[in-house]
Amino acid sequence: MAITKEIDSKIIWDLLAAIPDPEIPVINIVELGVVRNVKVANESVEVVITPTYSGCPAMQMIEDDIKEHLKLKGCQNVKVTTVLSPAWTTDWIPEEAREKLKEYGIAPPEKPTSDFDALIGKPKECPQCGSSKTELKSQFGSTPCKSLYVCTDCKEPFDYFKCH
């Protein structure tokens, strides 16, 4: 049976889904929404990625991980192309991945619901106890794409994945 281009790119997508996000290991880079396209032609593979935000230090790591992982799986000719437009948005993170974030202790991104909210939104609830009483402690959490909150009920600090 001849392997069609379609099957090849499906295999590549599956391989990419095995690569964890360097900052949040419970979700993979496909779930993070940074992989935009996979092009397979003859022996070469091109993976098109869009950075989560410009200057994100994890992007170089993601690019290296893609090349290394696909080479280990036998793809000799791997090219990673970065496309900046359309810009990445947290809307590209699917529901299942948002659940994984929450289980990991990170409040998933929420769209701002009022003009009073900052553009980055705010957590709906504490990922630990589910309380809606949360307080912003710092605009920057463990990484610049998250902010640090504390729950006023269980007193636990947690990261909020900024809406973007």
Ligand SMILES: [Zn+2]
């Ligand atoms: Zn709490």
